[in-house]
Amino acid sequence: MSISKAELIPADWQRWASTQPTIVKPLLGGLTNKSYLIRANNELLVLRKNSPISEALNLNRSAEAQALAHADQAGLCAPLVYYDPQQNYMVSRYLSDTTWSVNSDASLARLAQLLRRIHQLPSISTALNIDDKMTYYWQAIDTHLEFAKELQSLNAAIHAHIESAKALNKGYVLCHNDLLSSNLIAGADDRLYAIDWEYAAMCDPFYELAVIIEGNGLNSEQQQTLLTRYLAKSNTPPDWQRLHHWQIIYRYLCLLWYGVQYSTGAMSQSNMSGEMRKQILALKALIAKDN
Structure with a gap:
């Protein structure tokens, strides 16, 4: 109705x-x-x-x-x-219908500036616990779905990346954690604003960077620009390693998120199962490169 x-x-x-x-x-x-x-x-x-x-x-x-x-x-x-x-x-x-897009180094600089300001905000009482979030998602996923076993087969590798990311973490800051282009509004004053803060939590800022890179499909050159602008220094191998761990973890969380949506009926596209298997295989291939 x-x-x-x-x-x-x-x-x-x-x-x-x-x-x-x-x-x-x-x-x-x-x-x-x-x-x-x-x-x-x-x-x-x-x-x-x-x-x-x-x-x-x-x-x-x-x-x-x-x-x-x-x-x-x-x-x-x-x-x-x-x-x-x-x-x-x-x-x-209401600010505008104009969302942020990756169209120049200047747009990445604006995003990096917004990111630094967000990460300087006062703390909140909630911290991102990846292990708990994974457990919560799995409780809502129908494990009888045809892609569920393949998704579960990634658990051990993902936990290894979580431990590696924790070892490289240098402290928690307040993060938005969902800065996709649809959540970034370009105001009439030429400033960038973040909307929909429902995933906000205290966490490693490199997780936030991973969300932006993966969620907005940044290429290697754009990743370099964003990281340099955000850190305000030359990037080091440990920076890239830290980011890599979080990129893999975020990809896995996205698969779980879609699994929840599919299991609850919130999403029911006919090709959902096939797309999930395709993304699982892509993530497996990325993880295999580390071995």
Whole structure:
């Protein structure tokens, strides 16, 4: 049964709006939540309705609220209007439909600058525990799926990379952990803003770099530029090794994430199983290069 536009507006809208909000249009791009451009208080706002499978995806909304409070104060996110205490939705000011893209060294420099500012934000109480996240994902995955055994066969190798990454870690900082292009908005003021902080946690900043590189498909030259701009120094072999471990770990987490989506019915593409097996084989080949 379809939901009317009026039904999409939260019943407690008067907590954050003085005029009845109306839906302008759905906003595309999010794989987890549903977002809508709305009009209220004579301005454009963004209403994000949180995913019904937030728990299965191990999303920590309390951590997001803490991180957003810091980012909002520092001007690094879309200005926050309201964060629902029941964690069903949030409202922010609308910035732009223009998302960040890798089209020049200048765009990578802007991203590196944003990254450094995020990593200087105050700490929050939640830290990224990769082992716990993997366990949580596996609890939601149907192990009878045809790709599940192949995915499980990677566990030992992934744990070895986790231990190696931990050994190279030089400290935790607050990270966004999902800086894909769809979560990076280019504002009218020519600044870059990060939205959707639901994976925010204290962690190794090189995990954040791995997410950006893998999630946005940066080539080797772009990786070099980003790393140099972010570190503000020449890259060393240990830097690349540290990044490599996190790239493999992130790829594996992505496979688990899609496994959860497939198992819960949130994604049901007919070719999902075949694509999963293809990505598993690609990850196996990458891991094999280390042996």
